[in-house]
Amino acid sequence: MKKVVLITFLVLIIDQISKFYVKTHFFLGEDVDVLGWFKIAFVENPGMAYGMHFGGETGKIILSLLRIVLIGAIIYYINTWSKKLKNNYFIIPIALVLAGAIGNVIDGIFYGVIFDKGTTFSPMFQDWVGYQGVAKADFTGYSGWFTGCVVDMLYFPIVEFDWPTWLPIVGGQHYKFFQPVFNVADSAIFVGGLSLFIFRRKAFTSEDGVRLRF
Structure with missing residues (x-):
């Protein structure tokens, strides 16, 4: 259990430092070319993975809960399974999955009251609306508890090209792979979840060789 706490803490530190830096130094939508195929691109996500959202602020609160x-x-299953x-x-x-989940929950719960600017839901447009300028962590708040947006910044447009015009449906369109922008917490969840799946036989086998059944 100590190892889980240590890994979770380290990932959270890296995740939150990177988010605070980008949030307080970048304009919303600004991007910086790092390696050509890797960019730091600041976007805010009001909902789930890949920018999906529902129900405005109410949906945001429900999602956070x-x-x-x-x-x-x-945490319950870690405490139960780690004994075996x-x-x-x-x-x-x-531990990576736990850290990633906590990292994004922190954004949703606290960022709305920590920063002075952020993406907010507009009842008029029935959509989330961005902001101008660079945000400050001065605790004036741009929304409220549980309504903050998740900060994303890792962008990997590894392949980019235009589809030939003679192709049906996609012809002439610009294509990028990989398009989603994500953060350290998302990466931790993905790597942790994928590792559990790949090494599931070893991961869910106890020291005495008994395979844990669900």
């Missing part, structure tokens, strides 16, 4: 419940479930599963194939990935 559901994430807290999920974190509670993860002490291998690193389980401990490290599950």
Whole structure:
């Protein structure tokens, strides 16, 4: 359990420092070319993965509460399973998943009251609207508790080209791979979840060779 706490803490530190830096130094929508195929691009996500959202601020609050419940479930199962599963194939990935979940919940709960500017829901347009300028962490708040937006900045447009005009449907359109912008917390969830799936036999086998059944 100590290893889970340590890994979770380290990932959260990296995640939150990167988010605070981008939020307080970048304009919304600004991007910086790092390696050509890798950019730091500041966007704010009011909802789930890949920018999906629903229900305006009410949906945002519900989503934050559901994430807290999920974190509670993860902690419960870690506490239960770690008594039998002490291998690193389980401990490290599950700690990454936990850290990622907590990292994005922190944004949703606290960022609306920590920063003076942020993406907010407009009842008039029935959509989330961005802002001008660079935000400050002065605790004046741009919305309220549980209504903050998740800060994303990692962008990997590895392949970019225009489809030939003679192709049906996509002809002439500009294509980028990989388009979604994400953050350290998202990366931790993805790497942790993928590792648990790939090494599931080793991860869910106890020291005495018994496979954990669900």
